[in-house]
Amino acid sequence: MSETGPPTPEEDDRVLVGEYVLGLLSPEAARAVEDRLAREPALRDLHADWEASLSPLLRARPVEPPPRLEAAIAARLFPVRRRAAVAKWLALFGVPVAAFVLALLAVQPQLRAPAPALDAEMATDGEAEGAALRFAASVTGDTLTVERLAGTARPGRALELWLIAGEAAPVSLGLLPETGPLTVTLAAPPAPGTILAVSDEPPGGSPTGAPTGDVLAAGALTET
Known part of the structure; x- marks a missing residue:
């Protein structure tokens, strides 16, 4: 099996666009993504892939998560600087949908921290x-x-x-x-x-x- 290496620029862009589609970025970071979308066809392709994958989930009926469960999911999967955005997303789309997408995004720390030798x-x-x-x-x-x-x-x-x-x-x-x-x-x-x-x-x-x-x-x- 090949050795796990640092994330490639393509992998970074895929995670970045996924966070943009989910509304997890700050306003400044979102505007930067939009500027790149206007001039980078490859990034627009990633955007279309994310929207096609997540559109069934984003249409799901909202379910209000219990406060303890909401906080536990956010604390478990994301650092402090992202918890407010994650909590907002949980409130909008509910625990069943949010848990699925959070599991997808949880691979980001793994890409950035390969297992030590x-x-x-x-x-x-x-x-x-x-x-x-x-x-x-x-x-x-x-x-x-x-x-x-x-x-x-x-x-x-x-x-x-x-x-x-x-x-x-x-x-x-x-x-x-x-x-x-x-x-x-x-x-x-x-x-x-x-x-x-x-x-x-x-x-x-x-x-x-x-x-x-x-x-x-x-x-x-x-x-x-």
């Missing part, structure tokens, strides 16, 4: 029996790569990799190959502090969906 080192304790194991792990976006730097599994056993996020139960990421790295596409980029662990398991991996053997090595992901 992470890495971790995992090694057996100095008092552990058998050959010492050592691994290096790196995460870019939602792609995890683990390389074995030293050690092998015990005879007749396999090494299984686990991800532990906070208080959640360990999630198996598969068996570590005898040679070469293991690359896994995660469901979502992990947060710093997420634990990677390697356990001793029977051939084919844990039969229970949880570690059944000794945890031989573990380490926390940290920002690089």
Whole structure:
């Protein structure tokens, strides 16, 4: 999977025109968009796309949102400088319509803040029996790569990799190959502090969906 990069000018313009159509911009910013619409055909195409997509929602019957729900949605998805505009939009179009569009606009912070690169080192304790194991792990976006730097599994056993996020139960990421790295596409980029662990398991991996053997090595992901 390709690395997440900064937003392109086209992505910035798409978000900007969407906010213009929804009436979320300040008067000065709205006038700037209108000036650009007059002279930029590509921006006019974006404007037409947004209006075509949102026109069924903008015709929906208004529903007055409860004050607590209105404030919670605005505080959750937008910084302080936009909450007044979001609250106005909620009052005009109601919670069902507003929640749908807010979910679309919530991708903007993600475009501007790509997931950090992470890495971790995992090694057996100095008092552990058998050959010492050592691994290096790196995460870019939602792609995890683990390389074995030293050690092998015990005879007749396999090494299984686990991800532990906070208080959640360990999630198996598969068996570590005898040679070469293991690359896994995660469901979502992990947060710093997420634990990677390697356990001793029977051939084919844990039969229970949880570690059944000794945890031989573990380490926390940290920002690089």
